[in-house]
Amino acid sequence: MVNRDMLAYGQARSVIRELFEYGRQRAAVVGEEHVYDFSLGNPSVAPPPEVEETIRRLVSERDPCALHGYTSAPGDPAVRERIAASLSRRFGTVCKGEELYLTCGAAAGLCCCLCALCQPGDEVITFAPLFPEYGVFIRTAGAAMKVCPAETEAFQIDFAALEALLSPKTAAVIVNSPNNPSGAVYSEATLKRLAALLEEKSRAFGRPVYLISDEPYREIAFAGTDVPWLPRLYRDTLVVYSWSKSLSLPGERIGYVYVPAQVTESAQVYAAVAGAGRALGYVCAPSLIQRLAAACCDLTADLTVYEENARLLTRELREMGYHVPRPQGTFYLFPRSPIPDDAAFSRAAQALDLLIVPGSGFHCPGHVRIAFCVPRRRIEGALPVFRALAQRYL
Amino acid sequence: MVNRDMLAYGQARSVIRELFEYGRQRAAVVGEEHVYDFSLGNPSVAPPPEVEETIRRLVSERDPCALHGYTSAPGDPAVRERIAASLSRRFGTVCKGEELYLTCGAAAGLCCCLCALCQPGDEVITFAPLFPEYGVFIRTAGAAMKVCPAETEAFQIDFAALEALLSPKTAAVIVNSPNNPSGAVYSEATLKRLAALLEEKSRAFGRPVYLISDEPYREIAFAGTDVPWLPRLYRDTLVVYSWSKSLSLPGERIGYVYVPAQVTESAQVYAAVAGAGRALGYVCAPSLIQRLAAACCDLTADLTVYEENARLLTRELREMGYHVPRPQGTFYLFPRSPIPDDAAFSRAAQALDLLIVPGSGFHCPGHVRIAFCVPRRRIEGALPVFRALAQRYL
Numbered sequence: 001m002v003n004r005d006m007l008a009y010g011q012a013r014s015v016i017r018e019l020f021e022y023g024r025q026r027a028a029v030v031g032e033e034h035v036y037d038f039s040l041g042n043p044s045v046a047p048p049p050e051v052e053e054t055i056r057r058l059v060s061e062r063d064p065c066a067l068h069g070y071t072s073a074p075g076d077p078a079v080r081e082r083i084a085a086s087l088s089r090r091f092g093t094v095c096k097g098e099e100l101y102l103t104c105g106a107a108a109g110l111c112c113c114l115c116a117l118c119q120p121g122d123e124v125i126t127f128a129p130l131f132p133e134y135g136v137f138i139r140t141a142g143a144a145m146k147v148c149p150a151e152t153e154a155f156q157i158d159f160a161a162l163e164a165l166l167s168p169k170t171a172a173v174i175v176n177s178p179n180n181p182s183g184a185v186y187s188e189a190t191l192k193r194l195a196a197l198l199e200e201k202s203r204a205f206g207r208p209v210y211l212i213s214d215e216p217y218r219e220i221a222f223a224g225t226d227v228p229w230l231p232r233l234y235r236d237t238l239v240v241y242s243w244s245k246s247l248s249l250p251g252e253r254i255g256y257v258y259v260p261a262q263v264t265e266s267a268q269v270y271a272a273v274a275g276a277g278r279a280l281g282y283v284c285a286p287s288l289i290q291r292l293a294a295a296c297c298d299l300t301a302d303l304t305v306y307e308e309n310a311r312l313l314t315r316e317l318r319e320m321g322y323h324v325p326r327p328q329g330t331f332y333l334f335p336r337s338p339i340p341d342d343a344a345f346s347r348a349a350q351a352l353d354l355l356i357v358p359g360s361g362f363h364c365p366g367h368v369r370i371a372f373c374v375p376r377r378r379i380e381g382a383l384p385v386f387r388a389l390a391q392r393y394l
Numbered sequence: 395m396v397n398r399d400m401l402a403y404g405q406a407r408s409v410i411r412e413l414f415e416y417g418r419q420r421a422a423v424v425g426e427e428h429v430y431d432f433s434l435g436n437p438s439v440a441p442p443p444e445v446e447e448t449i450r451r452l453v454s455e456r457d458p459c460a461l462h463g464y465t466s467a468p469g470d471p472a473v474r475e476r477i478a479a480s481l482s483r484r485f486g487t488v489c490k491g492e493e494l495y496l497t498c499g500a501a502a503g504l505c506c507c508l509c510a511l512c513q514p515g516d517e518v519i520t521f522a523p524l525f526p527e528y529g530v531f532i533r534t535a536g537a538a539m540k541v542c543p544a545e546t547e548a549f550q551i552d553f554a555a556l557e558a559l560l561s562p563k564t565a566a567v568i569v570n571s572p573n574n575p576s577g578a579v580y581s582e583a584t585l586k587r588l589a590a591l592l593e594e595k596s597r598a599f600g601r602p603v604y605l606i607s608d609e610p611y612r613e614i615a616f617a618g619t620d621v622p623w624l625p626r627l628y629r630d631t632l633v634v635y636s637w638s639k640s641l642s643l644p645g646e647r648i649g650y651v652y653v654p655a656q657v658t659e660s661a662q663v664y665a666a667v668a669g670a671g672r673a674l675g676y677v678c679a680p681s682l683i684q685r686l687a688a689a690c691c692d693l694t695a696d697l698t699v700y701e702e703n704a705r706l707l708t709r710e711l712r713e714m715g716y717h718v719p720r721p722q723g724t725f726y727l728f729p730r731s732p733i734p735d736d737a738a739f740s741r742a743a744q745a746l747d748l749l750i751v752p753g754s755g756f757h758c759p760g761h762v763r764i765a766f767c768v769p770r771r772r773i774e775g776a777l778p779v780f781r782a783l784a785q786r787y788l
Contacts, residue, residue: 001565001601001659002666003535006510010669042463051462052453055682059446068445068643069436104498104647104676111675116400133672140673141397171395207395249462251681253498265395272396275404278527279534281505282498286680287645288449 009136015361016040019346023355036354036382037374041180041331043248044373045301051247054295058288067291071284074274075102075256079294083256086297091229099260101273102285102293104253106216106242107133111280113212113238113257114141114172116272122171127157129181129334129364131214134174143171150364155184155325155334157194166197168205173198178217178227178329181362181369183310185221185328188228195234208236208264215239216255219246219300221329222307231260238263238273243293245331248301254289306331309372309379316383320390331373334359338393342368345393354385403530409755410434413740417749430748430776431768435574435725437642438767439695445641448689452682461685465678468668469496469650473688477650480691485623493654495667496679496687498647500610500636501527505674507606507632507651508535508566510666516565521551523575523728523758525608528568537565544758549578549719549728551588560591562599567592572611572621572723575756575763577704579615579722582622589628602630602658609633610649613640613694615723616701625654632657632667637687639725642695648683700725703766703773710777714784725767728753732787736762739787748779 013021016039023037058067074080080097087095103109114124118141126134128150138145146165151158175194177186186194198209213230218241221227230237242255259270284290310327317324323336337345342358342365349356349368359367372379407415410433417431452461468474474491481489497503508518512535520528522544532539540559545552569588571580580588592603607624612635615621624631636649653664678684704721711718717730731739736752736759743750743762753761766773 002510002662003513003670006666006669006673007662008669009672010510010665010667040464042459044459046458047462052458055453056450059449064440064446065436065438065642068441068645070644104680107675107677109675116396116404119397136673137675140675248459250464251462251678251684253677253680268396268401271404272400273404275400275402276397278403279400279530280674281501281503281531281534283501283647284645286498286647286683288683289680290645 005139014132016357019350019355019357022350026353030353033381034353036378036385038370038372038382039355039357041371041373043245043250043301044375045248045303045305047248047301048296048299050296050299051249051292054292055288058291068287071287071290073277073284075100075285076287076290079290082294083297087258091232093229093231095258095260099258099270101257101259101270101277102290103255103257103277104282104285105244106214106240106255107137108253108277108280108282109240109242109255109257110134110212110214111137111140112273112276112282113240114138114143115276115279116269117210118143118171121169123167123169124171125162125165125173127175129155129179129359129362129367131176131180132361147363152364152367155179155182156186156190159193159197163197166201166209168207170201170205170209172210172212174212174214175230176214178221180217180330181332181357181359182325182334183327183330183332184325185225185227188226188233191228191230191233198234198236202236210263211237213237213239216242216245217330220303220306220331222310222327225328227329231262235262236264238269243297246300246303247296249289252286252289254285254293306373309374309376313370313372313379317386320387321394322386322390331371333370333372334367335370337366337368338390340366342366349385349389352385352388354382354389408526410751413744413749413751416744420747424747427775428747430772430779432764432766432776433749433751435765435767437639437644437695438769439642439697439699441642441695442690442693444690444693445643445686448686449682452685462681465681465684467671467678469494469679470681470684473684476688477691481652485626487623487625489652489654493652493664495651495653495664495671496684497649497651497671498676498679499638500608500634500649501531502647502671502674502676503634503636503649503651504528504606504608505531505534506667506670506676507634508532508537509670509673510663511604512537512565515563517561517563518565519556519559519567521569523573523753523756523761525570525574526755541757546758546761549573549576550580550584553587553591557591560595560603562601564595564599564603566604566606568606568608569624570608572615574611574724575726575751575753576719576728577721577724577726578719579619579621582620582627585622585624585627592628592630596630604657605631607631607633610636610639611724614697614700614725616704616721619722621723625656630657632663637691640694640697641690643683646680646683648679648687700767703768703770707764707766707773711780714781715788716780716784725765727764727766728761729764731760731762732784734760736760742786743779743783746779746782748776748783
């Protein structure tokens, strides 16, 4: 008697989650140090010490009724002002608190944007490789997902394929750069070309094609890679952010939707985002954590660890003969599977207690995702297994 | 171009919120002590001191990556076990952690239950007077709300009206006892009769009519009023809870859905609740606050203040001639409006800087809601205004 879609969502375990659970079972048998689990994107570095200090300060200094009480639905005004000031400084823009809508993380932010922008029958374009939950969230909004196939040389955009997908039904396009799972960052050239195409199509279709920039990995960019600020390049951009990765707070569920005033019908878009938050049961983002985010929004955890891990793994895997696209950010590596069947390769690795996720789950077969947000010794321990697999398959 | 439903939700300010905003503006003009704001249901007593102590202890003792990291989607297993043990003890039942799904508060829990249980075309029955957001959440689940008219003598259930509403389309019935806004508690006799009727109809319709018990006010019950544990009385009960009121943590968004194993197709219902959480973008409930709830789940804030406020206001208003139903719990009083037009009476009060909410917003015209979760001096200050209104209208 239950809703079949919800049942399917609840019963379908993701490949990632299955690998992770398998790893925990294996660890109980062979010992944790002999399981090389690269399945989950859970930050491995501690939050900056200011996180603990701020929490202590907040519970000491603030009136507890105000600290733990409801905030206004879009978030505490002082919190939003502080975050807006930080964005203004960092991106040389004029962001105001009233353009921000605080959310329980990026997933909630995406759901709010999609429900706000989509009508039944609309389409939303995503780019492979992609975060698989996009499909779920787009369906919740009553729209259909159209996947632009991966450009697997530099993991930028296949513009011919994108142009073919754009239509008067396109309500929104989602970009995720730095990208989970490819680790690529869209260059300014790529984004300018994207902006030009979307402007042209918006004019042609007589409706704005909104761009949703999902950027929880913004701060994890390597070797000075520039992560362009999209609202500067494309007028109709909504930014969805989360502090999950930058402050290592994924369980606390805190992020925002930024609806710049420049956006077409921005007041209506903002109101619809807030209305979607209401419809989905989000009363406000967690109140203590809102204040924490405001106090720490200019800080990050020690993200250099990820760059070191990326460098080590890339060098070693390339020496073994793997084809590894240049990692530019995030904590994922997305090498080519040595055999076309990435699921088979993942299973072969799993038989050696090396857990890596097949690219097909990200709409990009022929690759595997290595989540290297793990202790260094796990990477070092896994290298002989990667080598054994290379010798067998390459 | 935005979604019209979401826009309407975002633009429609609730009467409650409008009164509250008006109060803030007036306070700036005439001084806060001259505005008698009884509009909002925001707890006025501090959380118990253990809340602050527990937060300090958690940030000191726990590995910060684990403390702030993702938990499993239904919540940290140890947290769920601890809460289950507390429920088992308190209600003489056998509740297991795996029957609990932690949520970002009761609103999220209601959305998850409704999306899990409803198919398009289904109906959900609620009882006036009712929390107005029910209508929004039911619509999100694609169902239609059918409101059972209020029984305004004792604010129990009009069973003839309920029976007329029950049909093969009824997916669920929502009860909220102790009740916002009436302050009434359903007696064991009322709930047994409800259970008998729903059992009969479930058999007749060949589908279980699930009962959703929305009980954030469970612990705020006066003079030893018993708040019966519904799963003991009706097999197909889901419990939705929030610590917002009992621990004075409404901004922290923490609660649960309890799907007892006895429920028809309980495994499927639980999976669908979890699937709905996924579809709505709830990755997990806030991780630090999950641990806080587990540590403090047997405690409450000092709730006696509400009972004292209830007694004072009831006595005084009755002496002035108002008809005030006996408050049994919550922090709301729901007297009859002295004139049939409750909105007009609310406006007359507003003109004297007394802010009380018309009952029509709760599908129960002819009454007004007084949220007495306020400092005592505000109640005392408001009494002359209530008296002046009584002299004018009674």
